Amino acid sequence: MPLRSLLLVVVGAGCLANTGMAGGWPRFRGPNGSGVSPDDVPTPTTWSPTENLKWKVALPGEGVSCPIVVGDRVFVTTYSGYGFEGRDPKDLKRHLVCLDRQTGKVLWDKTIEAVLPEDPFTGMGVPQHGYASHTPVSDGQRVFAFFGKTGVVAFDLNGEQLWQHGVGTESDPRRWGSSSSPILVDGVVIVTAGPERRAIVGLDAETGNELWEAPSDSLGNVWGTPAIAKIDDERTDVVIGAPFEIWGLNPKTGKLRWFCEAMDTDSFNTSVVVQDGVIYAIEGRSGGSIALRAGGKGDVTKTNVVWSGRDINRFGTPVVYHDRLYFVSNGIVNCIDAKNGGKVFQARLQGGDRVTDAPPPGGRPGGGRGGRGVSDYSSPVAADGKIYYVSSSGDMHVLKAGDSYDSLAVNQVTEESETFAATPAISNGELFIRSNKHLYCVSEKK
Template sequence: MQPKIAVFALLMFISSSVQADWMRFRGPNGSGVSDEKQATPDRWSPQQNLKWKVALPGHGSSSPIIVGDKVFVTCWSGYGMTRNDPGDQKDLRRHLVCLDRKSGKILWDKTVDPVLPEDIYTGMFAEHGYASHTPTSDGKNVYAYFGKSGAVAYDLDGNKLWQTIVGDELDPRRWGSSSSPILYKDLLIVTATAESEALVGLDKKTGKEVWRQESTGFNATWGTPVLVKGSDGETDLVLGVPYEIWGMNPENGKLRWYCEAMDTDTYCSSVIAENGIVYGIEGRGGGSIAVKAGGKGNVTKTNILWTGRDANRIETPVMYQGRIYFFSRGIVNCIDAKTGERIFRGRLESGDSVATDDREEEAGGNRFGGRSGRGGGGGFRGSDYSSPVIADGKVYFTSRSGETYVIKASAQLEQISVNRLTDENEDFSASPAISDGDLFIRSDKHLYCVGK
């Protein structure tokens, strides 16, 4: 009996360790949903449930990831620290930073030199900057993408394994790129939108380019792909692009199927998927869709389950128990994943007041909001960049001005709380990571760990 108990305990330990990791943008397959059973906090402040706060060596909008007892996040420094006096581009450095998840201590900080000329730090580009791509990990190594400076790989101790440049172009809109890399088998897949209008598959062991698929559609794409098993049993690499949803073969990047989608010339958010169905809600121009993955060629007439006029702005929606939640202009929305019909809509409230269900209120406008710069005022009334995540039956959504709203993940709108970590002028554009009951929330200046 004792050996069996020991084996069972070991398996449970291994299972919980793997489950606790959050190793890519928005966690497991980009869903934003934690499957852990641990309770997560619903209230915090600088004095309550804040485990640690650590100053980062630079600015950034990328999200943290969790790998075992380590936290990884990217930053930039040296250039573009302010709009009025950005400095000299040759001083730009990208950082991959590793922190101890228990204490927040920085274990190592590796820098990557720029490939010049870079995007000028002004306009829409300065809304997110030079470290917007969230890193990813396979549990052994960590991989980051730094635009023109390429994809890089390090082991967990900070030893550089390789660096590969995948494109040297600049975004003609001067918005930059922000799609995060993902892993599939032995491939690191990079959405090099602004840099080469391409999707690129790299050998994760060597950094050698395995395949490349170019398209002008990638030029106006800022989302991160997800992996979806379709009705035909094939695993598709699915991405929202202007006017369409694409399903590609992750082995070689070739297009398997596509369908007509939102009437928008840009696609800023990421799609989500569950049970072989892909859901997209896009902001610029608006529109929502549910489509069955799988098939060949144009599947518009056969695979689309429903379409709608929901508007999601920049952040990616999150799905839980058949309901899709998304946020726009300070309004929380919930729709039925099966039908696309509205379940509720209500305005988020600051301070001690809470949101109430308002099924008649309409969200105003579909265009990007009026923030004047990074870290300034405006809050959620402008363009929030962070995407909602779910854990312990609660939806967490962080505005750019630093409020994290907590609502129950149910069919009725009930706002539990709104929380702030600082009264300082910080930009919160990253999506939280979740691990072992803790939330890791990143601003342009600090990384915070929140937990009971």
């Protein structure tokens, strides 16, 4: 049963200030989570450990969070002391690392002590992704990192900690750990603290003070990141996928504005995508896809749905590019018409060392160059007429965007045993790719 009624309970309110950052990659999957580079700059097609690799930097720990790019700096989170590196949860630490985007030099590395007890590093959930799974977000002056039970921590660009605020210490029903990334909307840091608190929380970006809470029990099974839908000059909605529904919330108060019945699934692993006023989502082990117009009030199921289908997806979020919707699931790349949901093509990814048939959390990990063989968690991104997709094994597929499967290259940045579970960032023609061990910058040599 949907639990939207609980989402109407709201505490507090707050004032707002601006979100966007032109030309950067300031949050999970770039501008508004679209996965599309805003820069009109050519991007590399081929690379290797000896070709078009600008730099490679060792990270102070593991993680599957994605890098973000803010001006001349790159930020990424990691964890150390517990997990694959240690057995005592008391040694768990989180890191926010700032690097120079031109050289890869580490400018600063801030350590955040863990709030305990944490979900144990056991079973088939947490070991798949660890304790640094949330991509940070920046407003160009500050960086906000979410570390689950340890809370949200804000730093300025020089590494000075500004504030830290806890948003809950509970666990999701399966104890898989959390991964939803924070976003910024007009001076409000919006955190999907589903496992930790069964709520979405709004924090003042300046002070860290809590402005509002939007609770719902169903958020314990949400791992996606919200997106922003601009309705008109006076209204913006925060959109997120939840079990059985898509929700639109008021970013000033957290109050539910509308909901739409969607895929028949009791969990939501992926993130919604907003393009030209239309919201797209693909989710569900048994399949489910939807496109709906943003906006409205109350139940918009009968009025706002553009199309729905039975496309099957697991963890990666789709990318909408040139009126086509691309997503990769279980080693299969899919392309559907964004306007009507019709299938354009479907093909198995070709080339590389292997193709990962990703099991769901709780399934048996595979093998391959990735070492520990985690599932494929990364999402496709787009730039310069190309679709980029990184498998956990480190095979980096470059496809020509179009109406048929056209593989331009399959690249690797290393011959070492590393796992790649993060979605790349793209900025000014360069790709920033993180593994469990390193951060890489790929750039076409001029």
